[in-house]
Amino acid sequence: MPPIADILFFVALLAIAGAVAGLLAGVFGIGGGAVLVPVFYQVFGYAGIPEDVIMHLAVGTSTALIVPTSIRSFRAHEKRGAIDKDLLKGWVIAVPLGALLATVVAAYVSSEGLRLFFAVMGLVLAARMLFLSNRFHLGTDLPGQPFRFITGTAIGLFSGLMGFGGGVFNNTFMTLYGRPIHQAVATSSGVGVLISIPAFFGFIFAGWGEAGLPPFSTGYVNWIAFAVIFPIAMLVTPYGAQLAHRLNKKQLEMGFAVFLxxxxxxxxxxxxG
Structure with a gap:
């Protein structure tokens, strides 16, 4: 057990990270994974956690935080009737399958491999926001099977490897096929549930008994980070959302692209480097 001063320093860093992540998540309208993973990576590094487990721990802990937030978001959107439940029903197997595959891949991929994947996908998503107009469509309705099943599995896989709730990828998929952005965002809350729950248990299993993990970790999920980040992020996120309403959609997309x-x-x- 490290000295209490080290634990308190770790908690203080996480509190700052939670405030930053919650603010940015509110500004950019995302579940927080895109913000939390790089923030966790930075904070865990400052705390002296070994390099070879930092990225896995960042992704796993981010996934754990997505579980309650995605369930809360899903219930809120469900009341408004904005969710495409037919799409979610068709993805009940596909998306969790992809999320579980992500934890299997993560168990065998190095920290460097996960960072490279996150960096490359971050560039792809930023390029999409900067250069592809929302008027660009691949079709007027969502494709049928088996392409839809394969897409759901890919969304679960990519999101699981990055610690995302799936919103960034699902929003892109649905809007490319002519669905309104509000329906895409609402449906993404359900996708987040399908991804985060199996991925949460998968990252616990994948990191079980791994050397170098900080205190109060279960596999690749650190409960100190969870306990500190969750309430602070929930408190700060509405202020980020208020700031977002002062910006237009193009400004938000540009800001998120620059962040990525x-x-x-x-x-x-x-x-x-």
Missing amino acids: LFVSARFFWSLY
Whole structure:
């Protein structure tokens, strides 16, 4: 057990991280994974956690935080009747399958591999926001099977590897096929539930008994980080949302794209700098 001063320093860093993550999540309208994973990576590094488990711990703990927030969001959107439940029913197997595959892959991939994947996908998502107009469509309705099943599995896999709730990928998929952004966002809350629950248990199993994990960790989920981040992020997120309403959609997309570019550059620097 490390000295109490070290634990308190770790908690203080996490409190700051929770405030930053909650604010940015509110500004950009995302579940927080895109913000939390790089923030966790930075904080865990400052806390002296071994490099070879930092990224796995960041993704696993982010996934744990998505479980309660995605369930809460799903219930709120369900009351408004904005969710495409037919799509979710068709993904009950596909999305969790992809999320579980992500934890299997993560168990065998190095920290460097996870950082490289996050950095590359961050660049792809940023490029999409910067250069692809929302008027760009691949079709007028969602594709049928088996393409839809394969897409759901891919969303679960990519989101699980990045510690995302699936919103970024599902929003892209649905809007590319002509669905309104509000319906896409609402449906993404259900996708987050389908991803986060199996991925949560998967990351616990994948990291069980792993050397170098900080105190109060169950597999790749750190409960100190969870306990500190969750209430602070929930408290601060509405203020970020208020700030978001002062910006137009293009400004928000540009801001999030710049943030993703910064995060990608940070990970590339950690790999090759």
